[in-house]
Amino acid sequence: EVQLVESGGGLVQPGRSLRLSCTASGFTFGDYAMSWVRQAPGKGLEWVGFIRSKAYGGTTEYAASVKGRFTISRDDSKSIAYLQMNSLKTEDTAVYYCTRNRGVMGYFDYWGQGTLVTVSS
Amino acid sequence: AIRMTQSPSSLSASTGDRVTITCRASQGISSYLAWYQQKPGKAPKLLIYAASTLQSGVPSRFSGSGSGTDFTLTISCLQSEDFATYYCQQYYSYPPWTFGQGTKVEIK
Numbered sequence: 001e002v003q004l005v006e007s008g009g010g011l012v013q014p015g016r017s018l019r020l021s022c023t024a025s026g027f028t029f030g031d032y033a034m035s036w037v038r039q040a041p042g043k044g045l046e047w048v049g050f051i052r053s054k055a056y057g058g059t060t061e062y063a064a065s066v067k068g069r070f071t072i073s074r075d076d077s078k079s080i081a082y083l084q085m086n087s088l089k090t091e092d093t094a095v096y097y098c099t100r101n102r103g104v105m106g107y108f109d110y111w112g113q114g115t116l117v118t119v120s121s
Numbered sequence: 122a123i124r125m126t127q128s129p130s131s132l133s134a135s136t137g138d139r140v141t142i143t144c145r146a147s148q149g150i151s152s153y154l155a156w157y158q159q160k161p162g163k164a165p166k167l168l169i170y171a172a173s174t175l176q177s178g179v180p181s182r183f184s185g186s187g188s189g190t191d192f193t194l195t196i197s198c199l200q201s202e203d204f205a206t207y208y209c210q211q212y213y214s215y216p217p218w219t220f221g222q223g224t225k226v227e228i229k
Contacts, residue, residue, distance in 0.1 A: 113164055
């Protein structure tokens with residue numbers, strides 16, 4: 001059974017950093033691209049960014065709203081994806097979901113339960 | 122960025138009704154469209170990809186159609202467990218992959 005479990009969320013002050021983790025199980029993690037999608041309270045879904053599998057270079061892409069502040073990385077030996085969030089803003093407050101990309105496609109066939117990040121002073 | 126617009130934003134329906142949600146892309150996206158269902162406090166769940174292909178395990182009362190810029194999600198016979206918010210998402214081009222604003226299906 002595919003499982004994605006996020007951790008690392010919490011309350012953080014504006015301008016500070018936070019790192020989220022996504023621990024995967026039930027599939028060969030290294031074969032898949034992984035994405036992060038967020039949802040501000042009471043709002044819709046926003047794609048944050050993704051990391052390709054090593055077979056496709058392990059490179060990353062980001063939404064304009066987070067580019068230069070957020071970094072996605074992966075540790076295939078541990079089946080973990082990370083979202084490093086720097087220079088956090090109040091508008092980054094959201095539930096952050098880790099998702100698995102279907103193959104090389106840009107849709108998401110499995111989602112974690114989400115972790116809440118609250119940016120507030 | 123490709124903008125995805127769903128209509129309506131919300132609707133009220135009864136169990137057994139046929140429900141249709143539309144999604145329009147600001148430019149052609151071929152059939153690179155997915156639909157998700159989200160229940161309160163839960164993660165979204167993939168329903169349909171490639172505009173019309175049902176994800177494994179999804180009931181056959183769900184169906185999708187369309188290509189280019191106009192797409193529909195149809196629930197043929199609404200069940201109590203289908204009351205949720207539905208999102209379309211284009212994966213034709215990135216960054217970014219973009220979602221519609223959501224359609225909330227409520228009980229009449």
